[in-house]
Amino acid sequence: MxxxxxxxxxxxxxxxxxxxxxxxxxxxxxxxxxxxxxxxxxxxxxxxxxxxxxDSREACYRQLLIQITDSAFAAAFAAREESDGTEDGVARSLLESLARSFGTDLRVSRVTFGEGAAISLAVETVRRENRRAIAAYVEETWAGFDVPGTRAGLATGLVGGLLDLIADWSHGQSFDRTPDEESAQVVVLTALLTGFYDTLRAGMGSASA
Incomplete structure (x- = not known):
């Protein structure tokens, strides 16, 4: 006791x-x-x-997934508040926050994107709810800036692409990283996410022209 x-x-x-x-x-x-x-x-x-x-090992995993997601959202909200308030500034702050949340501690990305696949319908439901929540946040952000070319499903596709990039990146990483190597890889991951976002965002502008 x-x-x-x-x-x-x-x-x-x-x-x-x-x-x-x-x-x-x-x-x-x-x-x-x-x-x-x-x-x-x-x-x-x-x-x-x-x-x-x-109740079970699966319940423990679901709660861990929820805890990771809640932490990532909290970091994203804080990053948005610290941005310069422009569309580009907010986007970059959020992408950098995403990279830090899932790139700094490799265990977080491995657990979130690699180790829980196909555990159960309940786990997949949590995953899908998390993705929908992130997509809704993206749509809300775009709406606040009157982003041209926004249409149904686009934010969901963006989120799926970003998360898949993180999953692919994480499987090329070693747990035995020094703090400097960790920081360097977060920079690499940020660049990957930003490049993908910029490409999609440019396409949205072209589609609305």
């Missing part, structure tokens, strides 16, 4: 410890190869306590 904490606080600490372990183990050895017992051992949590927090 941790002194000074009530039951709910101790439960939250166990929950977060399990999510931290899930990030590490799912990323490095894969979802399918990671057991609940391994998660508990890594988190120093009793197996019985796991089921007081999560």
């Amino acid at each position: 941790i002194k000074g904490l009530d039951a709910d606080q101790r439960r939250e600490l166990r929950r977060q410890a399990l999510l931290d372990s899930a990030l590490e183990l799912f990323a490095r050895q894969g979802y399918a190869a990671t057991t609940i017992e391994q998660l508990c051992q890594h988190a120093y949590v009793a197996t019985k306590s796991f089921y007081e927090v999560f």
Whole structure:
């Protein structure tokens, strides 16, 4: 028992410890190869306590995916506030934020885009909800700047392309990166995302001309 904490606080600490372990183990050895017992051992949590927090290993993964997405959205909102407020400035701030969220810690991109594929319909539902939420945010941003050439489905295609670029990039990376190498790869990823966005955005302008 941790002194000074009530039951709910101790439960939250166990929950977060399990999510931290899930990030590490799912990323490095894969979802399918990671057991609940391994998660508990890594988190120093009793197996019985796991089921007081999560119904299953899949539920743990879904919560981890939600936590990653919430963190990425929070970073994006902060980046937008710090931008110069122009369409181009906002776009670049958001793309840089996306690259940092999924490129700084390789485990995040591996878990989000590589290790959870085809786990279940419930997991895929979370993935699709996240993509729709990002696409809706893009559409809202474009609407605020009266971006020409905007049409239904375009934001969804943009988001799918950006996320696929991150997934492809992450599978060419090693976990054994120095901080300098990490920073350099975030710059590379930012350039990939920005190049894709600029190409699509230029096409939108041409289509509306």
